[in-house]
Amino acid sequence: xxxxxxxxxxxxxxxxxxxxxxFLAVSAWAARRLGHGAVMANIEAALEVCGYAVQPLYQxxxxxxxxxxxxxxxxxxxxxxxxxxxxxxxxxxxxxxWTRWLDRAGAGPHLAAGVSIGPFxxxxxxxxxxxxxxxxxxxxxxxxxxxxxxxxxxxDTPVExxxxxxPLLLQMTDLPPVHERRGLGIAICHYERxxxxxxxxxxxxxxxxxxxxxxVAQAGLLxxxxxxxxxxxxxxxxxxxxxxxxxxxxxxxxVRHVPYxxxxxxxxxxxxxxxxxxxxxxxxxxxxxxxxxxxxxxxxHEKCHEWAxxxxxxxxxSHDSRTVSADALADALTLMLSPHYPxxxxxxxxxLARAGKNFQV
Numbered sequence: 001x002x003x004x005x006x007x008x009x010x011x012x013x014x015x016x017x018x019x020x021x022x023f024l025a026v027s028a029w030a031a032r033r034l035g036h037g038a039v040m041a042n043i044e045a046a047l048e049v050c051g052y053a054v055q056p057l058y059q060x061x062x063x064x065x066x067x068x069x070x071x072x073x074x075x076x077x078x079x080x081x082x083x084x085x086x087x088x089x090x091x092x093x094x095x096x097x098w099t100r101w102l103d104r105a106g107a108g109p110h111l112a113a114g115v116s117i118g119p120f121x122x123x124x125x126x127x128x129x130x131x132x133x134x135x136x137x138x139x140x141x142x143x144x145x146x147x148x149x150x151x152x153x154x155x156d157t158p159v160e161x162x163x164x165x166x167p168l169l170l171q172m173t174d175l176p177p178v179h180e181r182r183g184l185g186i187a188i189c190h191y192e193r194x195x196x197x198x199x200x201x202x203x204x205x206x207x208x209x210x211x212x213x214x215x216v217a218q219a220g221l222l223x224x225x226x227x228x229x230x231x232x233x234x235x236x237x238x239x240x241x242x243x244x245x246x247x248x249x250x251x252x253x254x255v256r257h258v259p260y261x262x263x264x265x266x267x268x269x270x271x272x273x274x275x276x277x278x279x280x281x282x283x284x285x286x287x288x289x290x291x292x293x294x295x296x297x298x299x300x301h302e303k304c305h306e307w308a309x310x311x312x313x314x315x316x317x318s319h320d321s322r323t324v325s326a327d328a329l330a331d332a333l334t335l336m337l338s339p340h341y342p343x344x345x346x347x348x349x350x351x352l353a354r355a356g357k358n359f360q361v
Contacts, residue, residue: 003037008057008078008105010098011086014043016232019283020086021049022166022264027084027113028052029172030165030359040078050172050265072104079106083136085165087116087303095128102135109137113358114165116303117146126153133157140358143306163310163354166264166286170352173265175272175291183224183256184213184337185270185277185293187284189231190241191300191321201322205298206241209278210248211326216333217253225255226274228267230281232260238281276336280321282307290348294336298324312345 009027012020028039028049040055047054059070081102089095089112102110112133120126130153133139140162141147150159188209192202216222227242237260246255261267271277271284272291279285280298288295289311297313299305300321308318317332335341 003035005036005079006038006040006077007031007036007080007082009041009082009084011084013041016260018230018264018267022169023085025050025264026165026168027082028054075101075104080108081105081110083112083115085114089117089129090121090125092122092124092128095132099132109361111136111361112139114140114142114162116142117149130155138361143310145306162357163351165355165358166283167290167351167355170290173268178273181273181275183226183274184222185226185228185274187228187230188241188280189238194236205321205324208324208326212329214252215330221337222253225253228258229260230284294341296332296336314342
């Protein structure tokens with residue numbers, strides 16, 4: 001393919017979320033390896049991610065119709081469309097718009113790399129998903145639940161269980177040697193608050209987290225708690241929830257706060273230096289896995305449960321966010337910080353190989 005061609009990357013990019021930052025970085029890297037000289041994404045301002053320049057799809061205009069026309073004109077300049085990672089295919093209006101973009105883009109081949117499919121959020125989403133995926137040359141899904149939903153659509157497009165694409169960051173990152181790991185990393189989020197859920201569940205979870213961490217600290221197992229913001233959005237970011245947890249912990253253990261960093265490689269390096277990680281954020285768990293950092297997961301979504309199954313995490317190290325208890329969590333943290341930590345059964349090398357299959361079209 002000529003290096004004068006442009007790849008259009010589609011995902012939930014530009015929202016100050018480390019997981020999505022990783023998807024954009026890996027997709028831009030992969031697009032260049034596929035021979036594209038330029039990379040564009042559904043963002044509103046040009047940016048550089050991990051050394052790769054990414055141009056915006058959207059052009060600002062006070063007139064909505066003009067903005068839409070300019071967007072479609074830029075879509076026509078894309079020779080290939082890549083849905084680069086994440087949970088994208090669940091809402092009818094989004095998928096219908098993306099299908100219109102595919103109608104106007106070049107010949108491709110277009111692909112979806114390391115995505116989740118569903119759960120579908122509205123009545124027409126399943127049919128919209130079938131129409132969209134049938135336009136692609138390849139769909140790589142990151143979990144078994146997504147594979148089952150894709151197979152149920154009965155489309156001709158090849159669909160394969162591959163892997164999340166974030167592990168390919170390891171091929172873009174030099175991880176420094178770790179001589180001494182310190183601190184328990186924590187990456188949580190206010191899930192119910194931002195999804196119109198029951199905030200009483202959220203408050204209960206926070207109390208259970210604080211109680212478990214206090215118990216582990218009193219046992220002398222913690223030297224430091226490191227609160228890591230995986231989302232730096234001014235409205236939906238993690239800073240408020242981490243401040244709340246710090247207040248609940250009080251003086252039980254020293255606390256350090258690591259603000260959101262726009263380079264996912266920097267976050268990967270931070271996690272590589274930790275003794276362990278307690279994570280609600282899916283890609284916090286994933287970064288721990290990639291750096292051989294022991295981890296306990298608090299799962300708030302199907303994709304989190306699927307992740308634990310995919311890597312073969314011990315069931316005692318994955319807890320449902322709605323029902324997690326202080327006792328069970330303290331026991332899991334104690335196990336995680338011990339020499340007897342049960343490592344995931346899937347080797348990282350195998351995860352890397354599966355992730356790479358997403359971009360072989």
